[in-house]
Amino acid sequence: MTPVKNALDILTERGFVEQVTDREALRERLSKPMTCYIGFDPTADSLHVGSLVPIMALVHMQRSGHRPIVLVGGGTGMVGDPSGRTEMRQMLMKEQIEHNVQALKIQLSRFLDFAEGKALLLNNADWLMELRYIDFLRDIGRHFSVNRMLAAESYRARLETGLNFIEFNYMLLQAYDFYHLAKTYGCFLQMGGNDQWGNIVAGIDLIRKKLHQEAFGITFPLLTTATGAKMGKTAAGAVWLSAQRTSPYDFYQYWINVDDRDVVRFLKLYTLLPVEEIDAVSQLEGEQLNAAKSVLAYEVTCLVHGRQAAEDARRAALRVFGGRRLPENLLPSSTVSRDADSDEGSVPTVHVERSRMETGVPAFELFADAGLCESRSAARRLIQQGGAYVNGRRLERFDALISLDWFKDGAVLLRAGKKKVRRVSVAP
Structure with a gap:
């Protein structure tokens, strides 16, 4: 009989564990x-793709029968974590932090079941903002060695560029969070990015000294893509989990x-597809591997934005780029539709005044105004280098006039390179 997988086994086999x-x-x-x-x-009113690893780790923990706590740093956000930074984080106003905290609470609730105490969503401002400084130094600060703190990677890297005192306190505050959660909620496992190892170990030591109990830590690898790019970063900026910041189609x-x-x-x-099905993908290449990418895109979009948005984005992509029916035996646990029908409705749409389109808009202006290029000069370069398309046809001249004559079914489809697409229609 196959043994039941432990949550640590699941996280390990799926690539979440760097250190434990x-x-x-x-x-x-x-x-x-x-x-x-x-x-x-x-630090913002939305998380981005870089936050998906910790989010999915909590999802797996809950699915394995454990209780996740999502801790939003309303208090530590007033200080700023120096980990992984070469310069001080921008300090936010209290009102901005409170706004961001509320937005993140809503966003994170999409992934976890908070009903009946199955998961908790807490804000460390609730206890950190009430701390009395002298009492905190006497009760908590005395357990920390400055020499050990300075040896931590998060601090050592900042000493060359300058580490100020408010950032130096961050390790104490995060350790206190862990201690408070252990004492109040029986939480004895903290997880985080590998740059958090020093902070997590500090919390474990504090719990051992104050509560005389054993606590644990898991860190995740700091992910980059195969090309070395930071996860969730594109030429256009971060890929956000908010539909207002990054449309489901672009996501x-x-x-x-x-x-x-x-x-x-x-x-x-x-x-959340089974590992056994995913391992079979390692043997694929060419069109079959592209089909697996379609399933990947659908599944992640479904988790973040819901099934309808994922299906709309899939159909819109088929409308723009075409596609074939997905094989039934490819990642069969996925709920993605296997057909190859399409729908243009979810391609991000930009509205332009009818009077402007009647006279015609120079192509480089339209590409820039539609958000496909950072500037009109960048749009000129794109077109001159052969990377701009209108209704699937490559543009030859940057000043070609795009008018209503180019419209099909009430719109014109602009594409920059292989990935960025916008639908331009007349403003209602």
């Missing part, structure tokens, strides 16, 4: 329900255009 404290002891603890947590900084396109070498790894990290 006392693996065997943790694996034993995870044989029974356990409370774990991950912290998220409220879908990000995943369908990943490097061939990343497909299996990303299917394991960013979908």
Whole structure:
């Protein structure tokens, strides 16, 4: 009989685990329900693709019968984490942080079931903002060695460019968070990016000294794509989880255009499809691997934006780029439609005044105004280099006039390179 997989086994085989404290002891603890947590900084009103690894780790923990705590850093966000930074983070106003915290609460609730205490969503401002400084130094600060703190990678890297005192306190505050969650909610496992290792170990030490109990930590690899690019970064900027910041169509396109070498790894990290089905993808190439990318794009978009948005994006992509019916035996657990019909409705649409289109708009202006290029000069270069298309036809002249004569079914389709597409229609 196949043994039941432990949550640590699941995270390990799917590529989530970089480092773990006392693996065997943790694996034993995870044989029974356990409370774990991950912290998220409220530096914006949306998370981005780089946050999906910790989010999916919490999803797997909950599916394995454990209780996740999502900790939004309303308090630590007032300080700023120096980990992984070469310069100080921009300090946000309290009102902006509170706005971001509320937005992140809504966003994170899409992934986890918070009903009946199955998961908790907390804000560390609730306890950190009430701390009395002298009491905190006497009760918590005395347990920290400055020499050990300076040896931590997160601080050592900043010493060359300058580490100010408010950032120096960050490790104490994150350790206190872990201690508070352990004491108040019985949470003895913290997870986070590998740059958080020093902060997590500091919290484990504090719990051992204050509560005389064993706590644990897991860190995730700091992901880059096969090309070395930072995960979730494109030439146009970050790929956000918010539909207002990154449309479901553009989000879908990000995943369908990943490097061939990343497909299996990303299917394991960013979908809930069975590992056995994903392993079979490693044998595919060419059109079959492209089909697997379609499933990857659909599944991740479905998790982030819902099934309808994922299906709309898939159909819109078929309308623009074409496609074939997906094989029934390819990742069969996916709920993606296997047909090859299409729909243009979900391609991001830009509206232009009718009077302007009647006289005609120079192609480079329209590409820039539609958001396909950063500037009109960049649009000129794109067209001159042969990377601009209108209704699937390559543009030859940057000043070609795009008018209503170019419209089909009430719109004209602009494409920059292979990935970026906009539909231009007349303003209602």
